[in-house]
Amino acid sequence: MTPAPLRYKLAPYGEAWIGNGAFSIVYRATEEGSGKKVAIKKSRVSKKVQRPALQHEIRILQLLQGHVAIPAVYGYGHLEHFEYMSMELLGPSIAEQQKEGAGVMVKTVIQILDQALAALQHIHALGIVHRDVKPENLLCSADDSFTIKIIDFGISKPFSHGHPTKYDPLKERRHITGSIYWASLNSHNGIDLAPRDDLESLALVALYLLRGSLPWKPRPRLESQARSQEIVRVMKTSCSEPDLCIGFPKEFGDLLSYSRSLQIHQFPDYQALRLSFANLAERVDHTTDNGPLDWTACYPNPSGPILDEPEFSENDEDDGTDSSDDDRPKDSYRGMDCDQWDRLGNRDKDVTLPSQQEVELDNITPLIVEVHVPWCDW
Structure with a gap:
């Protein structure tokens, strides 16, 4: 049986943000219908990308389910401009x-x-x-x-x-x-x-x-x-x-x-x-x-x-680029813009799960079809 599609609403502005990493940001959200409180991980990525990062991550998490130290995962969606993963809302690190x-x-x-x-x-x-x-x-x-x-x-x-x-x-x-x-x-x-x-x-x-x-x-x-x-x-x-x-x-x-x-x-x-x-x-x-x-x-x-x-030695580190403008991930999501969609390209197959296993894991993951951001209705 195909899992029912999921819809989420982010918490009000000022309450939603939980944390961020190199290429993603995590929000508090509520699952529509059930009212379940979850964490939504969001990453900017083009729909052209066939193997995006969060899709890989939720496949790994689905594979690892069943241990107390592995957070529960609820759904995944690759919508226009962004991909989303919903998971258990946790406490502080x-x-x-x-x-x-x-x-x-x-x-x-x-x-x-x-x-x-x-x-x-x-x-x-x-x-x-x-x-x-x-x-x-x-x-x-x-x-x-x-x-x-x-x-x-x-x-x-x-x-x-x-x-x-x-x-x-x-x-x-x-x-x-x-x-x-x-x-x-x-x-x-x-x-x-x-x-x-x-x-x-x-x-x-x-x-x-x-x-x-x-x-x-x-x-x-x-x-x-x-x-x-x-x-x-x-x-x-x-x-x-x-x-x-x-x-x-x-x-x-x-x-x-x-x-x-x-x-x-x-x-x-x-x-x-x-x-x-x-x-x-x-x-x-x-x-x-x-x-x-x-x-x-x-x-x-x-x-x-x-x-x-x-x-x-300065010669050891001089690779002809300005270190303040390199392309390594910065510890902030907010600096990302549309020009980085293609930079967040397909994940290398060498660091992904076997194709058959990916398909099996995708089949058990409910699909996120909507994430409503109440402070961006304009």
């Missing part, structure tokens, strides 16, 4: 919960890790690599203060079982996969990403939550992509796992070491990792049960490592 510059309680970090490891096990078991694990993509459930959901599968892909490819991001002027601050060393080195890389990013998230910061700082807005990538790569390479973990239980440093020790085709031992942190919780008189997450601010003042920013 752990990035929003953490106070700027402060650390988080060890118990809370263990609780988050336990849930995230279970989520990654589910995602990887279905052949998918997330490729952008970071605090902004780990959201609290709207229904309780304990459950963590993982979002933003826009750059996720099936992982390859063949020989890994490799490129030089600096020499070839190519962007790394994921977010620079949280990316694995393999991503910085242009190596195909695998489950081990999601685990490495998660380990960096855990250390950041504990410490309140990491030795590499967010890069200046207008700095060239090549410079940002290379400086952060050198600083990450210079940081030993034990140094990052000074003053905290060694299990957190061990998680980073373990992730970097895995081969590309190896799956992490998720159960052993979860048991290790469960034992740690017991040792420090905590539990990994369903109690509320404690966001009490901690100021641990981590003692190491302190790194100087490495030298970077």
Whole structure:
């Protein structure tokens, strides 16, 4: 049976906006008929594009349904000028919960890790690599203060079982996969990403939550992509796992070491990792049960490592373009205009699901036929 078409109405102006990413914006909306409150993710894209980004993302989410950490999805529509995805309305991200510059309680970090490891096990078991694990993509459930959901599968892909490819991001002027601050060393080195890389990013998230910061700082807005990538790569390479973990239980440093020790085709031992942190919780008189997450601010003042920013030759980054006018995604949807429709072209088939699987997933996804924006009736 074909699912009934869906119609949505965005919340009033000033109340609708939830957040935005490189090429999308998320709104609060209401499903007409049922009154269900949902989140609507919207991306500007031409109808000429046959494999747009949100269509890929909802296929991934449909594939992953059935795990508590995967948000429910309700519908997809590719209308004139925009594509839309409706999904479960969630609470704040752990990035929003953490106070700027402060650390988080060890118990809370263990609780988050336990849930995230279970989520990654589910995602990887279905052949998918997330490729952008970071605090902004780990959201609290709207229904309780304990459950963590993982979002933003826009750059996720099936992982390859063949020989890994490799490129030089600096020499070839190519962007790394994921977010620079949280990316694995393999991503910085242009190596195909695998489950081990999601685990490495998660380990960096855990250390950041504990410490309140990491030795590499967010890069200046207008700095060239090549410079940002290379400086952060050198600083990450210079940081030993034990140094990052000074003053905290060694299990957190061990998680980073373990992730970097895995081969590309190896799956992490998720159960052993979860048991290790469960034992740690017991040792420090905590539990990994369903109690509320404690966001009490901690100021641990981590003692190491302190790194100087490495030298970077201007010749290395001069690719003949103005770094303030490059074509990499900006962290704002509002700057996008019609000239970017074609730039958001068809998704490469190498990073999509098999065609037959895509058709099966499309058949179970209700179609969004209308999204009413009350403040744009003019």
